[in-house]
Amino acid sequence: xxxxxxxxxxxxxxxxxxxxxxxxxxxxxxxxxxxxxxxxxxxxxxxxxxxxxxxxxxxxxxxxxxxxxxxxxxxxxxxxxxxxxxxxxxxxxxxxxxxxxxxxxxxxxxxxxxxxxxxxxxxxxxxxxxxxxxxxxxxxxxxxxxxxxxxxxxxxxxxxxxxxxxxxxxxxxxxxxxxxxxxxxxxxxxxxxxxxxxxxxxxxxxxxxxxxxxxxxxxxxxxxxxxxxxxxxxxxxxxxxxxxxxxxxxxxxxxxxxxxxxxxxxxxxxxxxxxxxxxxxxxxxxxxxxxxxxxxxxxxxxxxxxxxxxxxxxxxxxxxxxxxxxx
Amino acid sequence: xxxxxxxxxxxxxxxxxxxxxxxxxxxxxxxxxxxxxxxxxxxxxxxxxxxxxxxxxxxxxxxxxxxxxxxxxxxxxxxxxxxxxxxxxxxxxxxxxxxxxxxxxxxxxxxxxxxxxxxxxxxxxxxxxxxxxxxxxxxxxxxxxxxxxxxxxxxxxxxxxxxxxxxxxxxxxxxxxxxxxxxxxxxxxxxxxxxxxxxxxxxxxxxxxxxxxxxxxxxxxxxxxxxxxxxxxxxxxxxxxxxxxxxxxxxxxxxxxxxxxxxxxxxxxxxxxxxxxxxxxxxxxxxxxxxxxxxxxxxxxxxxxxxxxxxxxxxxxxxxxxxxxxxxxxxxxxxxxxxxxxxxxxxxxxxxxxxxxxxxxxxxxxxxxxxxxxxxxxxxxxxxxxxxxxxxxxxxxxxxxxxxx
Numbered sequence: 001x002x003x004x005x006x007x008x009x010x011x012x013x014x015x016x017x018x019x020x021x022x023x024x025x026x027x028x029x030x031x032x033x034x035x036x037x038x039x040x041x042x043x044x045x046x047x048x049x050x051x052x053x054x055x056x057x058x059x060x061x062x063x064x065x066x067x068x069x070x071x072x073x074x075x076x077x078x079x080x081x082x083x084x085x086x087x088x089x090x091x092x093x094x095x096x097x098x099x100x101x102x103x104x105x106x107x108x109x110x111x112x113x114x115x116x117x118x119x120x121x122x123x124x125x126x127x128x129x130x131x132x133x134x135x136x137x138x139x140x141x142x143x144x145x146x147x148x149x150x151x152x153x154x155x156x157x158x159x160x161x162x163x164x165x166x167x168x169x170x171x172x173x174x175x176x177x178x179x180x181x182x183x184x185x186x187x188x189x190x191x192x193x194x195x196x197x198x199x200x201x202x203x204x205x206x207x208x209x210x211x212x213x214x215x216x217x218x219x220x221x222x223x224x225x226x227x228x229x230x231x232x233x234x235x236x237x238x239x240x241x242x243x244x245x246x247x248x249x250x251x252x253x254x255x256x257x258x259x260x261x262x263x264x265x266x267x268x269x270x271x272x273x274x275x276x277x278x279x280x281x282x283x284x285x286x287x288x289x290x291x292x293x294x295x296x297x298x299x300x301x302x303x304x305x306x307x308x309x310x311x312x313x314x315x316x317x318x319x320x321x322x323x324x325x326x327x
Numbered sequence: 328x329x330x331x332x333x334x335x336x337x338x339x340x341x342x343x344x345x346x347x348x349x350x351x352x353x354x355x356x357x358x359x360x361x362x363x364x365x366x367x368x369x370x371x372x373x374x375x376x377x378x379x380x381x382x383x384x385x386x387x388x389x390x391x392x393x394x395x396x397x398x399x400x401x402x403x404x405x406x407x408x409x410x411x412x413x414x415x416x417x418x419x420x421x422x423x424x425x426x427x428x429x430x431x432x433x434x435x436x437x438x439x440x441x442x443x444x445x446x447x448x449x450x451x452x453x454x455x456x457x458x459x460x461x462x463x464x465x466x467x468x469x470x471x472x473x474x475x476x477x478x479x480x481x482x483x484x485x486x487x488x489x490x491x492x493x494x495x496x497x498x499x500x501x502x503x504x505x506x507x508x509x510x511x512x513x514x515x516x517x518x519x520x521x522x523x524x525x526x527x528x529x530x531x532x533x534x535x536x537x538x539x540x541x542x543x544x545x546x547x548x549x550x551x552x553x554x555x556x557x558x559x560x561x562x563x564x565x566x567x568x569x570x571x572x573x574x575x576x577x578x579x580x581x582x583x584x585x586x587x588x589x590x591x592x593x594x595x596x597x598x599x600x601x602x603x604x605x606x607x608x609x610x611x612x613x614x615x616x617x618x619x620x621x622x623x624x625x626x627x628x629x630x631x632x633x634x635x636x637x638x639x640x641x642x643x644x645x646x647x648x649x650x651x652x653x654x655x656x657x658x659x660x661x662x663x664x665x666x667x668x669x670x671x672x673x674x675x676x677x678x679x680x681x682x683x684x685x686x687x688x689x690x691x692x693x694x695x696x697x698x699x700x701x702x703x704x705x706x707x708x709x710x711x712x713x714x715x716x717x718x719x720x721x722x723x724x725x726x727x728x729x730x731x732x
Contacts, residue, residue, distance in 0.1 A: 256449075256451050256476070256477060283450050284450045284451060284453075284454045285450070285451050285454075286449055286450045286451055287449040287450075287451045287452065287470055287474075287476035287477050287478070288449060288470060288471045288474075288476070289471070323471060324471060325470075325471075326468075326469055326470040326471045326472070326473070326474070326476070
């Protein structure tokens with residue numbers, strides 16, 4: 001299997017290009033996705049290749065263009081709506097929550113909304129408190145939509161196509177720090193499942209559960225733990241809703257300890273949900289309280305050193321894992 | 328006024344369930360009276376009282392479970408007025424409830440689990456310990472905050488290979504039925520033995536000594552003593568071995584006592600626990616009180632009475648809590664020798680094999696002699712081998728003059 005050097009950004013673009021080539025119902029819309037090539041340069045070159053009909057720059061109104069995307073999906077199209085960051089998606093929350101997530105239910109199954117909404121999430125690029133939050137946990141709270149978070153090149157490349165096949169709304173969260181990440185991707189890489197969590201590293205002493213931008217920090221933490229003789233298992237959730245309980249619980253039953261690494265805030269978070277499920281389903285297998293490494297409960301700061309201090313980092317993950325082992 | 332509390336009937340006992348009150352409120356009791364039957368891991372135990380007085384309020388209902396140390400009843404001492412009448416005593420402010428004493432004000436159901444004594448253990452450790460009959464309190468935790476975790480239970484459970492069998496239990500082990508049935512609960516007893524023996528091997532640095540004792544003189548003395556006796560009154564060699572052991576333990580207090588909280592505490596009297604195998608499995612080692620001062624005849628009677636009661640499942644609390652050392656005698660159906668496991672917090676176990684006629688060298692010639700092998704398993708924290716050798720030699724010497732026992 002031949003592999004090619006690529007970046008996360010290029011992998012996302014390859015996924016969009018394939019979808020545009022394979023299905024004429026697919027089009028991309030969002031702020032600056034056309035002439036500018038996307039604020040994270042994901043759609044660079046697509047306007048020239050596919051034209052204005054299919055690569056559509058929109059007015060600066062998340063509610064309007066997300067609603068338009070939902071309407072197009074109900075009308076038989078397969079729109080990909082790009083929202084610059086999850087912070088801005090709050091302007092479209094009414095469309096996502098009150099329309100996209102409810103139409104199948106409220107129409108008695110007559111209408112579905114096969115829209116895909118992509119957005120950037122996460123801190124680390126000094127974009128300050130209105131562009132840096134990780135609110136995917138809020139959106140993963142909503143029944144009626146699927147929420148995925150590709151972390152690897154394979155998932156960045158392959159989740160979009162599968163999401164477009166889903167008859168209901170799918171939200172894709174791309175951590176902004178990952179766009180420049182380089183790696184090797186199989187030349188023939190294609191669609192991947194969006195149902196299951198993946199074990200990214202095997203171990204038997206502690207389970208580290210994470211997703212998205214924190215995956216690589218967590219893998220680095222596992223590497224440091226291995227140097228201390230602690231074999232940590234790393235689970236990449238991939239899909240935040242619905243959660244793949246089976247994979248999480250299987251691992252926790254083996255290791256008896258869990259640390260959840262989530263760039264979201266701690267209170268009322270996805271990490272809280274996962275912790276609750278572990279306690280509900282694995283209580284009698286636990287040898288330590290479930291631990292969490294989350295963002296500090298502050299608006300993400302602008303200064304680099306404060307921004308770094310506010311979000312999960314490798315030393316904190318290593319320390320949390322050590323503590324579950326009584327070290 | 329005193330409180331009668333749930334006694335500890337062994338280091339592995341955490342709580343007991345009241346099966347039956349054998350006294351009523353207002354009844355006079357004296358030291359040694361059996362006043363209640365309590366179900367424990369070892370079965371239903373008859374609980375004795377160690378003071379004289381009048382039973383006041385009974386604080387525990389039949390069927391209730393209370394931890395060791397929890398109040399079971401009020402006892403009004405001799406000369407004291409009953410609590411009911413005397414509560415508004417001079418020194419007590421009037422608001423101190425007129426009728427129930429201060430203790431009665433808090434129902435027994437609130438007494439259990441003194442928070443300071445709660446074992447810090449993970450859910451996984453608790454589940455495993457319950458499945459395998461391991462006493463969590465006896466383990467040293469290696470988890471967060473010193474919590475006992477599953478790995479600690481697994482490493483402590485020396486019977487882990489037998490664990491599946493232990494959790495399903497032998498057929499005779501019916502589920503524990505508190506408050507309904509007297510007798511020894513075999514399944515629970517197995518668990519208690521497992522916990523005590525695992526703790527012993529984990530914590531006690533055993534050392535072992537062995538010696539062979541010539542029993543020709545003792546055998547001849549016994550035959551003469553039994554010649555005129557009817558079978559039920561005959562003395563057994565076990566009584567002589569026990570008496571000799573008790574006298575030796577009295578002489579060497581390093582072996583007669585308890586190792587508690589990091590220090591050895593010699594006992595004042597010698598109450599050897601006598602290991603008695605039970606039909607259907609299991610083992611119990613009740614104390615023969617003051618064995619060193621009993622005549623051989625009295626000791627024989629005590630042995631018979633104790634063995635019969637144990638096998639009938641009637642055990643007294645003091646018999647379980649008082650042993651100061653253990654004497655295990657395999658008897659005629661046994662083998663030549665045994666190496667004991669000390670019952671914590673005791674510090675010694677004297678083990679006699681089966682008495683056998685064996686070739687021995689006497690005056691330069693090989694002759695058949697009746698002999699017994701005696702072993703000592705002792706706690707090296709409390710004594711050293713030299714003292715152990717003196718103990719075994721003392722038993723040997725005592726058995727050479729059986730008439731003096």
